[in-house]
Structure formats: C-alpha cells, structure tokens
Amino acid sequence: MPRPLRVIAAAFALLLVTACNSASSGGTAPSSVRGVTADSIRVGGIVSMTTASGYSKKDTDLGARARYDRANAEGGINGRRIEYLGAEDDGQDPARNLAAARGLVQQDKVFAVSPMSSVTFAGAGFLDAQKVPTVGWGTLPSFCGPAHLYGFNGCLVPTPGGTLNQTWPEGLAAVLGGARGKSVALIAGDNDAGKFGIRTFTQGFEAAGFQVAYAKAAVPATSMPSDWSAYTKEILRSGPGGRAPDAVVSVMQTPYNIGLFTALKRSGYKGVISDPTDYDPGLLAKDATKQALDGVYVLLQFQPFESDSPAMRQFKADIRKASGGKDVPLNMHMMTGYMSADLFLSIAAKAGKDLTVASFQKAAAGFSDTGTLVGDRAEPKGQKESFGCGALVRLKNGRYEVAVPFRCYPPIPFG
Numbered sequence: 361m362p363r364p365l366r367v368i369a370a371a372f373a374l375l376l377v378t379a380c381n382s383a384s385s386g387g388t389a390p391s392s393v394r395g396v397t398a399d400s401i402r403v404g405g406i407v408s409m410t411t412a413s414g415y416s417k418k419d420t421d422l423g424a425r426a427r428y429d430r431a432n433a434e435g436g437i438n439g440r441r442i443e444y445l446g447a448e449d450d451g452q453d454p455a456r457n458l459a460a461a462r463g464l465v466q467q468d469k470v471f472a473v474s475p476m477s478s479v480t481f482a483g484a485g486f487l488d489a490q491k492v493p494t495v496g497w498g499t500l501p502s503f504c505g506p507a508h509l510y511g512f513n514g515c516l517v518p519t520p521g522g523t524l525n526q527t528w529p530e531g532l533a534a535v536l537g538g539a540r541g542k543s544v545a546l547i548a549g550d551n552d553a554g555k556f557g558i559r560t561f562t563q564g565f566e567a568a569g570f571q572v573a574y575a576k577a578a579v580p581a582t583s584m585p586s587d588w589s590a591y592t593k594e595i596l597r598s599g600p601g602g603r604a605p606d607a608v609v610s611v612m613q614t615p616y617n618i619g620l621f622t623a624l625k626r627s628g629y630k631g632v633i634s635d636p637t638d639y640d641p642g643l644l645a646k647d648a649t650k651q652a653l654d655g656v657y658v659l660l661q662f663q664p665f666e667s668d669s670p671a672m673r674q675f676k677a678d679i680r681k682a683s684g685g686k687d688v689p690l691n692m693h694m695m696t697g698y699m700s701a702d703l704f705l706s707i708a709a710k711a712g713k714d715l716t717v718a719s720f721q722k723a724a725a726g727f728s729d730t731g732t733l734v735g736d737r738a739e740p741k742g743q744k745e746s747f748g749c750g751a752l753v754r755l756k757n758g759r760y761e762v763a764v765p766f767r768c769y770p771p772i773p774f775g
Contacts, residue, residue, distance in 0.1 A: 393717070395469050403442055404473055405475045405700075406475075407475060420693040422694055424701040426683075427701035445464070457478055458486060461483025472494065477496050481502040487509065493721075494508060495704045510739065513699065514745055521775070526772060527749065539570045542606040544565050545572075548579065554579075567772050574594065592629075637658070671733050748769050
C-alpha cells in the first residue's frame, strides 16, 4: 500500500477506535479513581453483625442502604449512582475487621467505606494509609484525628487536646435534679472501647459536678458473666459512706446490660440506671428483657424516634421503603448506618463532579450543615470533637418516652 494510503488508513482506524470508546463510555472517559466511574461510586461497609454474646448491629446495613437508595432515586451524587456493596461482618474480631477493610479496598475496589460500626477498628490504619474516606460511629479513638476517617456525629473518644460531649452527664444531672452531692458508678467491658469510655466519662461526669464513686472497665469482653454478684456488691458499696451510688452508668452492650441491670434490681437498687445502647423496641419482645430495661435511661446522640421533625419523617419513610414497605421496629443501629451514609453523601456532593479522594478531602475540610438528625455538623471539627448533641429516653411501661429532649451542649476540654 502506498505511504499516503497507509497514513489515511491508520488515521481512519484511530478515529474509529476513538468513536467506539466514546460510545461505550457515554462520551466520557472512564475515571482512574478507585471505585469511581463515569456513572457510579462504589461503597462498602464493615459492621459487627454477629458476636459471641449474640449482640448484633446488622440493622446498620439496612440504615445505610435506605439512605443510599434515596440518593439514587433522587439522581445520585452529581450524576453518579451509589453502588453500595453492603456491609462485611467483622464479628467484633480485630483480625476480621482488618481483613474486611483489605478486601473492600484491594478486591472490591471501593472508593469509600461507610458505614463502619464495631467495637474494634483494626482496619483503621490501613484505610487511612490507603486514603479511603471512611464514615462510621466515632466511639473509638481511630475516628479522632486520622485524615480520612469521620464519625457521623463527630469524634466521641477524643485524644488529649480534644473535647468531650457532655450530653450524658448533663442529661442525668437534669434527671436527678442536679449533680451536686450526687454520686455515679461507671462500668464497662475490658476492651479498648470500654477503657476509653471509662476514661472519658469519668472526666465528663466529674466536670458536670458528680462524684465518680466507681469507674472500672472490668467485665470480660469475650465471655459474659453468668454471675454478676461480684460486680453488683462492689458497685452498691461504692457511694459515700459505703452506700449505693445515685446512678449506675453502663458503657456496655445489650446482653451485658440485661445481666447487670437484672442483678442490680434483684439486689434492691432503686437509683438511676443508664446506658448508651438499649434504644430498640425489638428488645421488648421478651418479658425478662423488658423487665431488666424498665426504667432505664438510654443516651441517644440523635433525635429520638418519637420526634416529628421533617428529617425524622424522612428517615422513617426511607427505612420503610428499604424494608419493602413494612413498618419495622426502629433502632439506633439503623440510625448509625443512615447517618454514616448521609455524611458521606453530603461531603461527596460538595466535592463536585470531579470526585477524587483529594476533592472529597477538600470538600470535607470546609463542610458544615445544620438541623440534621445529629444536630449541626462541621468538619474538620468532627475529627477532634463530637457535634455535642443528644437526648435521654426512658423505658416506662413497655414504651420509650423522651426524658430529656434533644439538645446540644457545650463541650469541655479533654485532657
């Protein structure tokens, strides 16, 4: 073939290949960003769905799916659909948590991990090093500081130099008619979350004016006690003059709380009992569980389901739709997944059409909004302190009632 004809043929072939590539990608070059294509964003989650104690956060996955489904129904994020792969089960096992993080990034090629909800976060260092935007429940120190990790309601377990959320101490002070002259016993599991919880809540309750009479992360985290008498005897003698404290605060999960609260009540304890996990109508199906939790004040870091705000009505509608139109009992894990997804979506939307890790981080660095189900949000503030909002509900006669309404409290320095 003469040289001029070869040049023309080669040019024609190049035009043909370019046209085919444009047609196959809708006229947009495919993205080189991990987990991002011209029309989708791939996201996965890590959740403790199964545990040795039987406690499960599986509904975290439903909450996230409900929020992602609505985002897709509304046209996606800047024209991209959320491809939510669902949540990996870490079984509350550090090795499985890290393996899940590695699998989502190296095999599934996700852009982000949201939600992440567990009492262990062994995968935190890996996800941050791999520059994977990760949003979850900030109950572990890993959510306080690393550049790519975000708590949906901020950093709840800060490092020195950060701040403490005072919702729980101030809420219980309101229940007791003030903290002055009142004593409190704090108990937690012997794990990272429990130890940090004892440290932070001890400071928070003391700052609110309580006397902290007992504060131990002593309960085995991997095997629930069959006999709680050793713990209850020590707690009930820890108050001033060897008396019972005015309040017992448990920083543990539901099966442990049921055992501890039952033992306290059988010992004749009449003071205030409180925990941060047992806001779940599904727990009321069993009489023994209902009796154990009756009268307990539960800390919430979001608007109570009993509220009738537009945001709460939207949440309930989204959960109902994701559940196939069924009115399923609502629980805090659904909210954890929903608001983790919501924070990720809100920042990703601000990042614009050119979604990269760098553009996501830039958007996060100046992100703020107001009036959400967790109050006013702001980053990077949320990587150093909580958003400071919450409420207390109380189980009474088989129903949850708002005991201390949702509000935001000024944080205190943590040191």
